[in-house]
Amino acid sequence: MIRGFAKSEGGATTVEMAIVSTLLFTLVLGFVDFGYALYQWNAANKAVQLGARLASISDPVATALATAAPTTTPGAPVVAAAYGPFACTYAAGTGVCSNGGTFNAANFSRIFRGDTAVTNNDACVPLATDQ
Structure with missing residues (x-):
């Protein structure tokens, strides 16, 4: 068996x-x-x-960034740290940029949310139809 x-x-x-x-x-x-x-x-x-x-x-959030030019010769090398730190923070409807730049809320809103109006907060707006 x-x-x-x-x-x-x-x-x-x-x-x-x-x-x-x-x-x-x-x-x-x-x-x-x-x-x-x-x-x-x-x-x-x-x-x-x-x-x-x-x-x-889009237009820059820091308005001084567009006119910042460490050199006037096109194609010349840019020295490290010639621009300085351009840092922008945005919280509770208030934006601040370092290095002498002013904060543009409309430009920030266009970059952060897409093509929408300024809502004076840092929250995302709900999506509309076909967005």
């Missing part, structure tokens, strides 16, 4: 299917997870591209 049980191949297909299906499910779930990670990376990349484009084509 024991020899007959040892030579029996009745459950071999079930065991093989269990092993193969485990590997198959692991591979499929890995592909799905990797695809979702690539989707998230692409969405973040496009958001950064859109933000950088909007910031580059």
Whole structure:
């Protein structure tokens, strides 16, 4: 009886299917997870591209930044720290820029929120239809 049980191949297909299906499910779930990670990376990349484009084509938040010129010769190298730190902070409806720049709330609102009016706060406005 024991020899007959040892030579029996009745459950071999079930065991093989269990092993193969485990590997198959692991591979499929890995592909799905990797695809979702690539989707998230692409969405973040496009958001950064859109933000950088909007910031580059908009007027600067620090109004003195447009007229700051460490050199008058086009193409001349700019010395490190020639501009100084242009840092702008905005909280509770008040904006302040360092290095002699004045804060322009309308320009900040256009860069931060897109093409909207100044709402005098630093919260995002709800999206309208087709935005």
